[in-house]
Amino acid sequence: MSTLHCPSLYQYTRRATREVIVGGLGIGGANPIRIQSMLTSDTLDTASCVKEALALADAGCEIIRLTAQTKVYAANLENIARELRAAGCQVPLVADIHFKPDAAMEAAKWVEKIRVNPGNFVDKKKFVERDYTDLEYEEEIEKIRKAFTPLVLFCKEHGRAMRLGANHGSLSDRILNRYGDTPDGMVESALEFARIARELDYHQLVFSMKSSNVKVMIQAYRLLVKRLAEEGLDWNYPIHLGVTEAGEGEDARIKSATGIGSLLADGIGDTLRVSLTEDPVYEIAPGFELAAPYQPGAAVSSEPLLSEPAAPFDPFVYTKRKADVITRSGVTLGWNEPVRVVLPKAACESLDAAEMKDFMPELAYEDAAAVEIDPRCAEDVAAVQEAPATLVTVKDGVDMPLPQAFRLLAALIPSRHSILLKDTLTPGAREALSAPMAGGVNMGSLLCDGVGNAVLVRRETDPAKAAYLAFNILQASGVRLSKTEYVSCPSCGRTHYNIQEAAARIRKATGHLKGVKIAIMGCIVNGPGEMSDADFGYVGGAPNKINLYVGHTPVEMNIPQEEAVEHLIDLIKSHGRWVDPA
Numbered sequence: 001m002s003t004l005h006c007p008s009l010y011q012y013t014r015r016a017t018r019e020v021i022v023g024g025l026g027i028g029g030a031n032p033i034r035i036q037s038m039l040t041s042d043t044l045d046t047a048s049c050v051k052e053a054l055a056l057a058d059a060g061c062e063i064i065r066l067t068a069q070t071k072v073y074a075a076n077l078e079n080i081a082r083e084l085r086a087a088g089c090q091v092p093l094v095a096d097i098h099f100k101p102d103a104a105m106e107a108a109k110w111v112e113k114i115r116v117n118p119g120n121f122v123d124k125k126k127f128v129e130r131d132y133t134d135l136e137y138e139e140e141i142e143k144i145r146k147a148f149t150p151l152v153l154f155c156k157e158h159g160r161a162m163r164l165g166a167n168h169g170s171l172s173d174r175i176l177n178r179y180g181d182t183p184d185g186m187v188e189s190a191l192e193f194a195r196i197a198r199e200l201d202y203h204q205l206v207f208s209m210k211s212s213n214v215k216v217m218i219q220a221y222r223l224l225v226k227r228l229a230e231e232g233l234d235w236n237y238p239i240h241l242g243v244t245e246a247g248e249g250e251d252a253r254i255k256s257a258t259g260i261g262s263l264l265a266d267g268i269g270d271t272l273r274v275s276l277t278e279d280p281v282y283e284i285a286p287g288f289e290l291a292a293p294y295q296p297g298a299a300v301s302s303e304p305l306l307s308e309p310a311a312p313f314d315p316f317v318y319t320k321r322k323a324d325v326i327t328r329s330g331v332t333l334g335w336n337e338p339v340r341v342v343l344p345k346a347a348c349e350s351l352d353a354a355e356m357k358d359f360m361p362e363l364a365y366e367d368a369a370a371v372e373i374d375p376r377c378a379e380d381v382a383a384v385q386e387a388p389a390t391l392v393t394v395k396d397g398v399d400m401p402l403p404q405a406f407r408l409l410a411a412l413i414p415s416r417h418s419i420l421l422k423d424t425l426t427p428g429a430r431e432a433l434s435a436p437m438a439g440g441v442n443m444g445s446l447l448c449d450g451v452g453n454a455v456l457v458r459r460e461t462d463p464a465k466a467a468y469l470a471f472n473i474l475q476a477s478g479v480r481l482s483k484t485e486y487v488s489c490p491s492c493g494r495t496h497y498n499i500q501e502a503a504a505r506i507r508k509a510t511g512h513l514k515g516v517k518i519a520i521m522g523c524i525v526n527g528p529g530e531m532s533d534a535d536f537g538y539v540g541g542a543p544n545k546i547n548l549y550v551g552h553t554p555v556e557m558n559i560p561q562e563e564a565v566e567h568l569i570d571l572i573k574s575h576g577r578w579v580d581p582a
Contacts, residue, residue, distance in 0.1 A: 050084055060284050094114070095113075248276055248277040250472060252488075257444065310411065323417060333454055375405060393419065421442075423435070423457050536572060
């Protein structure tokens, strides 16, 4: 299978890109991975936007995005930019555009970069099923060309950069009907716009492929890089990384680390945002934390292999590795079994199963009897080649980046063997990533590629916290649900209500509904699409008014915000998904 998205799955190499200039800031090329965030204040409120932007700049934010939902909002970017520059803040500004080409033209006068969502820049989403003939499809592309060309020419003339940011939740009806709600559709949506820009000899482009589904996000970015490489050497544009609607707290950080970390390990990513349903200033530290091991001069490295094995997984389609069923101390592991949580025996024995309930670790490491090998050692690999199905892991002290070490292990040992993932190969050593972030990067990323039948957390030394962290990693990776799953957007100037307060109320009311997936969305721009695989949706439809969805279908509209959580509970009950809290 092709792995054209990166030179090697087993050795880190940063993808080489052209440099794109945003204001005075370089993205891609030899530049560091840039960290960005987005304001939550109303773009018409100049004072609040300036205050929030200055706080982000003080925290180290390198690029600041603002929403510009109409031409009126876009015009106020002039005042915001003027006040920020007068305050000595030179952080480049990006206008976030949806649906309104005229807003993009106005915003481009005042900011250094325009983010265009190809799914709704021209298309008006009607969710209509329709078969497009080739001629009809080309007529739609011509509409895009007519609306998009003026913006491209203005940006080219005035030195503005542009991000073509496809979102899984806001693909056009045209794309959905031809490609489906797929990574292929996301990539083609962006490439349609890129081809028009290139026809006009405009190349200050950055791409992104965001989704709240981490597996979809990873696959879409990899497919994008593969497609860019196939288009030609001069399609080497920088990439912006992000998991959209990641939520809040530890869950959101793990989810972001899983998606972003997987791609950074592939050498993909020149700028990133950790999207949190929190004050934007809290997005900056985890962004720098994730990027640190991959920055110029500090990049992970390992000795190249003399001969590289075939990829142990399809980088573009999720398939769980098919291991035979084995039993350890009464616990089954294997392909159709849940991914198990393992802790050291002392940690397991210190926990009260009645208190831990669904979060009790299932197996002690000492009882797992895992065979530890160095996947670079031919003798170690040979020792398990003919052995009956067993549990195998990478030996501590192996001097390889952890994701690459386990990829190599999965490629070399027979698929009948189960694999125990670790969050560190140097227990007790001081490492760059915190325990939650390391869990996402080092284990969540592998789980999203179908590798791993059990996880061992050792970076967190508190036994209860380690157990909760392990289950949270499984949940963030989408391989095992142990509690309610939330898809929660980070808020922005388009949000019609206080989403952080609403998310807290919803979590308090529904946090006991194991396996139920609830989307909490600020507006309808990405809302219906991003929550298409959620069971229930809570979406801002108008100021302080909420629309409720079941899947992709709106069922209650314009509910006063103060009543909406009760309506959500009633909706969950009416669909038989409610249980009373213990």
